[in-house]
Amino acid sequence: MTERADQQAPLQPMPADWRRALAVVAHPDDLEYGCAAAIAHWTDGGREVAYVLATRGEAGIDGVAPDECAALREAEQRASAAVVGVSTVEFLGHRDGVIEYGPALRRDIAAAIRRHRPELVITLNHRDTWGGADGGGNWNSPDHKAVGRAVLDAAGDAGNRWIFPELISEQGLEPWDGVRWVAVSGTTTPTHAVEAGPGLERAVHSLLEHKAYIAALTDQDPQEYVRNFLTGSVQQAAARFGGVPAVAFEVFPR
Template identity: 40%
Template sequence: MTLQPFPADWHTALVLVPHPDDPEYGIGAAVAKWTSEGRRVHYALASRGEAGIEGLAPHVAGPLREREQIRSAGIVGVDDVTFWDFPDSRIRDTPALRARIVDTLDAVAPDVVVTIFSGPEWAPGQPNQRDHIEFATAVTAAYDSLVEPPRWLFENGPGGTHGEVVDGFVDVAVESLAAHERYLSVLDPTTPVYAQARRQVEEATAGRPEFGGRPAVEFILTRTRSTS
């Protein structure tokens, strides 16, 4: 599918994800570009990622991953990071989760909402996590429940409809993902953290022919509200 340019006529974005590091694996370069342009970006995370580091008890892993996420967000210019304390690895599309999403949408009043991919597979043989699917489904349901929702709702994932050109912002996105140092060092102990981060970010910002081969972050438009 040919990507359209990401919308430009907006000021505030809300990034809704289930876990720490979810923004950095996909949209970090786009966020760095947006904040450099003076746009406001808020992060809200359903959990603190307390189940995400093998060998660490949740009461140790959760605060560690929270600190890594706050540091990572700051690198790309995001200083508003909220954690909701839903249970990592057991996030479900519940009325309580939908209500928290609605409350956050009302409080932030964003023009753009970006969330995680809801599809069953990132690619053939690469299944999506249940937390991701359930969370993204809850975001869409919350959006649909609003009388006057934000202008756009996007997911970050394959099969995109829109792209944000990010040349000049790939390196800062690598640094942002690498800030999840303990998480990445346990996830793949044999590969240096910066090498992991570089590989993941370059995969997420591959050059696109629509934009002259320049690196771009891919987004899927799932909802839009007419302003006419």
């Protein structure tokens, strides 16, 4: 099957036989732009989801100094997560805008996976581009690429006691080889989807919690901007999911 044919194939339902998920992304708002409707659907169903963010988003607002911005965006992210039923939000403290892919990042994410012991790990598009019907479109953020790649690798690192053995000796984090899938949001090559359903309205309110960031990003009315963006996203996935508005993921089984 060609890549173009793959992009027209029906999306499969996401795996449902799991209890715990961990979402690992680069910045505050990454999950809200990508998959908060799915997370609301899952937490409504009794599943546990925790968030880990590589940065505090301190370089995200041009007119606000990094220290002030970091505290502001961290508070917005915690409020945003609460809207979709997520109470655990952790920040790894990597520098916004200059995250480096490598062992240090993989180790921090592997440690988070060992702490939370998820069956499903969620991250954001790790490829060079996003958007575009043919897989082209816009150049992706270097932070997104670094974190996404590190998450895919760390899902394996977390289960190997001989990779980052200091996680055992220094932090008491025993290996966790229970990750069964890594689901990538915002990809141009999705394979699976989750019905947006009532979670979409929660997703709208979740993204609206990023008040300062949205105000700096657009002059459009925040309600209109957020609702149009998220509705357009789930409608695009509906074309390959039986006409049902959905959140799409590319799923890598382990």
